[in-house]
Amino acid sequence: MTAQVLGVLGGSGLYELPGLTDTAWVTVDTPWGAPSDQLLAGRLNGAQLVFLPRHGRGHRVPPGEVNYRANIAALKQLGVTDVLSVSAVGGLRADLPPGTFVVVDQFIDRTVGRASSFFGTGLVAHVAMARPTCHRLGRHVLAQLAAQGVPHADGGTYLAMEGPQFSTLAESRMYRSWNCDVIGMTNQPEAKLAREAELCYASVAMVTDFDCWHPQHDSVTVDAIVKVLLGNADTARSLVAALTGQITGDSHGAGCACRRALDHALITAPAVRDPAMVAKLQGIAGRVLGSTGP
Template sequence: MGKTVLGVIGGSGVYDLPGLENARWEKVESSFGEASDELRFGTLDGLEMVFLPRHGRGHKQSPSSINYRANIDAMKRAGVTDILSVSAVGSLKQELPPGTFVIVDQFIDRTFAREKSFFGEGCVAHVSMADPVCPRLGDYAQKACLAHHIPHARGGTYLVMEGPQFSTRAESHLYRSWDCAVIGMTNMPEAKLAREAEINYASIAMVTDYDCWHDEEPDVSVTHVVEVLRQNAEKAQAMVTGVARQIGTGMREPCPMGFDSVLDYAIITPPEARDPGLIKKLDVVAGRVLNR
């Protein structure tokens, strides 16, 4: 299986990781357009790591304008086998106050203005998203949070809204009635595309606010979100470092959930009916199965 290459998608608090050696920014071309930014390569205690600023350095991309396909394709081309996604969210539960890290285990995708698949006309594929995140990465994240005394919750549903506006109060109450734990704008279709690319994926949602449902707390604002993110930066770095050190530099074991071989059973278009142009674009994302 080779060794793990850990990819991290998030903001400046995670790509400026202390202790990262041989760090360098490098542009990685994608068949699906421009990624949000260059990738930052480096090693931590010998583990190869690749960081991607989801919104670009300087936060130039809105949640709806991010080229999620190019981002995941670029990570795959960089050799990434596992992705740790770190993102800011609002809490939809009283027991998840700002400062809590939620190790997400489910999503509800309410986005509508984004390209959600590498596949399509000319090569159709259907991957399972029943279990959208890697439990092994979740275990590592939980152990890292415990070791560094980071307030956290294991499990919870992340409602992904389109944005870029925050929720109405009616929407916030609706999502609470669905038993969602947190709300954000970025982890879909990111998680779906990681699955199609056979990259293990875990989502660590950092609570910054109570959205707008809480009668006794101020409604969410950018100013408040940025302030809490600044407070969370060191904790996020500690969590990512803890995950990396648990992974180590040994030989990588197959995913216990089979996420790294999901395309074996997903592509429905027979070889003779596939569009050569699309197949060329899929050379890295799906080359393992298309080229055999």
């Protein structure tokens, strides 16, 4: 059985884990270019762990310029099977105040101009996204948040906006009318690409502010967000540490439906598939494409 390896996409504070050993920053090249940064590979309580700073160390890359394809491809190349996405978001509900963790289970994608698929001309695929996150991995996350007594919500819709600017008041009110729960800038196309790569993906959204809809919080500032974010960092680190052992010991992981997302997704007839695309996609879809090697 393939070993379960937890990969974490998030901020710089998440890789400062007590007990993380055998660490090495690894440079990974992908057919889609370079990821946001080197990846930190290490071991925690005997389990393998891989971190990727989504915006690069020091937060150098804005949301619209993150190479999401390279990030997901790099995690898969290093053997990651389960991806935990940790990100800061604005709350769109009064009962989701700053400090709340939301285990997202739905998305509305309002981003524009971001490459959202590994596939393309010469090899077309359509993956199912009705349930865009991994239920199994999400249950592990919820169990740990409950065990740690962290304020959290089981499920929620994440509105992915382009950014880097925050919402206008009219936009914030509109997203609330759509029954969105949180708003952020990074989980799309990240979740779509994780599905195409047949990786289990869970999104933990850490509420840092009320966006601008709230009458007493009509101006979102970076200073206010960072203050709450730093307070959430300890909880996020504890969550990652606890999940590492759970994922490694999860005997159901190998049979998760996420790992077979491409079973019925390829639509281009084998006879007319572009050989260059087939070769490029080996690291992502080799399971269904077959090896192109000797």
